[in-house]
Amino acid sequence: MTNSKSATAEPATSRLDLKETEVGSVFVSNYPPYSFWGEEKLAEGFQALNSKPDVQNTLGLYMHIPFCRKRCKFCYFRIYTDKNSDQIQEYLNALATEVELYSRLPSVQDRPLKFIYFGGGTPSYISVKHLKLLAERVKAVLPWDSAEEIAFEAEPGTLTRSKLQAIREIGVTRLSLGIENFSDFILQENGRAHLSPEIFKVQPWIQEQGFEQLNIDLIAGMVGETWDSWKDNVKKTIDYDADSVTIYQLELPFNTVYTKMLSESGGEQIHVANWQTKREWHQYAIEELQQAGYEISSAYTMVKKGKKTNFVYRDSVWQGTDMLGTGIASFGHMNGIHLQNTASWADYIEPLTLGKLPLKRVLIPSAQEILVREMILQLKLGWLRTSYFKKKFNADITDQFKLSFQKLADEGMLTFDETEVRLTAKGLLQVDTLLPEFYADKYRNSRYT
Numbered sequence: 012m013t014n015s016k017s018a019t020a021e022p023a024t025s026r027l028d029l030k031e032t033e034v035g036s037v038f039v040s041n042y043p044p045y046s047f048w049g050e051e052k053l054a055e056g057f058q059a060l061n062s063k064p065d066v067q068n069t070l071g072l073y074m075h076i077p078f079c080r081k082r083c084k085f086c087y088f089r090i091y092t093d094k095n096s097d098q099i100q101e102y103l104n105a106l107a108t109e110v111e112l113y114s115r116l117p118s119v120q121d122r123p124l125k126f127i128y129f130g131g132g133t134p135s136y137i138s139v140k141h142l143k144l145l146a147e148r149v150k151a152v153l154p155w156d157s158a159e160e161i162a163f164e165a166e167p168g169t170l171t172r173s174k175l176q177a178i179r180e181i182g183v184t185r186l187s188l189g190i191e192n193f194s195d196f197i198l199q200e201n202g203r204a205h206l207s208p209e210i211f212k213v214q215p216w217i218q219e220q221g222f223e224q225l226n227i228d229l230i231a232g233m234v235g236e237t238w239d240s241w242k243d244n245v246k247k248t249i250d251y252d253a254d255s256v257t258i259y260q261l262e263l264p265f266n267t268v269y270t271k272m273l274s275e276s277g278g279e280q281i282h283v284a285n286w287q288t289k290r291e292w293h294q295y296a297i298e299e300l301q302q303a304g305y306e307i308s309s310a311y312t313m314v315k316k317g318k319k320t321n322f323v324y325r326d327s328v329w330q331g332t333d334m335l336g337t338g339i340a341s342f343g344h345m346n347g348i349h350l351q352n353t354a355s356w357a358d359y360i361e362p363l364t365l366g367k368l369p370l371k372r373v374l375i376p377s378a379q380e381i382l383v384r385e386m387i388l389q390l391k392l393g394w395l396r397t398s399y400f401k402k403k404f405n406a407d408i409t410d411q412f413k414l415s416f417q418k419l420a421d422e423g424m425l426t427f428d429e430t431e432v433r434l435t436a437k438g439l440l441q442v443d444t445l446l447p448e449f450y451a452d453k454y455r456n457s458r459y460t
């Protein structure tokens with residue numbers, strides 16, 4: 012999951028009451044929680060952008076493309092399904108203008124980009140013409156030919172052979188295909204725009220382009236899933252032979268079609284697997300993928316052994332990179348400050364037509380909060396080295412958080428010593444529910460967004 016889509020609503024559900032999949036958010040994408048970001052520090056945000064950067068830190072660019080063919084019933088992301096070609100061009104013009112404005116700021120000027128991430132929404136929804144124009148304008152001010160990774164999210168039904176060629180031509184190295192499930196019944200039930208024939212139709216076209224990495228996304232626990240269908244899903248996933256496979260467990264955040272249905276029907280219309288079942292399905296997939304030659308790369312992602320399957324965007328964000336979060340509602344982090352854009356169409360586009368950045372919320376994290384952010388995000392890898400925190404923050408994290416680490420160790424979630432922390436298989440399957448353990452008191456049991 013990416014930037015804008017990672018903003019979830021309402022408090023994180025406690026891991027103690029996860030028997031059923033209740034309405035609420037579990038996935039942790041940032042710290043401190045978004046609900047504590049505000050407008051009052053906007054001036055400091057602009058000041059940070061107008062300051063020279065820490066030359067030791069890397070820089071990435073996230074671009075949000077908020078269009079989809081259809082809204083999936085579990086989706087709470089900031090997306091549009093009703094925009095025509097002219098409106099899409101209007102949005103992409105604004106997006107390119109935003110990047111151009113950033114490129115002139117002291118915090119960005121002359122810095123090389125380490126990674127670029129096209130997230131959404133569905134970046135592959137836009138036309139070849141639109142994509143090429145966007146890439147041309149952005150590359151003119153922030154060249155990305157030497158970037159280590161250019162990642163691009165795609166929905167199978169939006170891809171054509173020529174679009175894949177264009178995606179490759181603009182330099183994309185990592186294509187992430189949102190398959191989510193191979194069953195037509197489940198895809199339809201969950202409101203996905205694509206069906207399985209489209210998944211297989213695009214496979215040879217993708218191979219033809221020779222992307223450095225093909226990732227596919229699955230969701231464990233989509234409505235209608237059973238043990239039999241999940242096993243079939245995992246088999247088809249292995250046959251698809253991607254370089255990496257990312258598996259999320261279905262959540263029910265507020266403001267989705269499903270959560271509305273649940274509140275209207277008292278929960279009778281749909282059945283969502285409980286957390287235990289979803290974890291069992293996830294664990295089954297991990298074991299099958301391991302047997303097929305994949306290894307664990309994070310709580311969500313399995314990668315093919317022996318292939319160069321870094322995920323530069325993820326690793327950079329989890330290590331506190333500077334990142335320009337561009338596009339509607341996007342999140343960024345620059346010169347030690349968290350920044351978020353406005354979340355409505357007009358409020359995003361209008362300031363840009365006047366040459367102003369559409370920033371909405373800012374948070375200035377303390378040094379301790381920056382440490383906690385990197386520690387909890389890196390825990391999602393399944394392990395972390397204490398020396399990283401010693402070197403970067405001069406902090407002994409296993410001493411500082413001894414009680415929390417010990418509590419989780421007693422629950423069988425992890426092991427730790429003075430050199431490393433390592434999650435157990437049980438801990439890894441529910442890592443997001445463990446992370447609030449490290450939050451400062453004022454952020455616990457608070458709204459996440």
Ligand code: SF4
Pocket residue numbers: 078079080081082083086087088090131132133166189
């Ligand atoms: S493809 Fe579905 S889940 Fe993904 S952003 Fe679009 S509507 Fe949401």
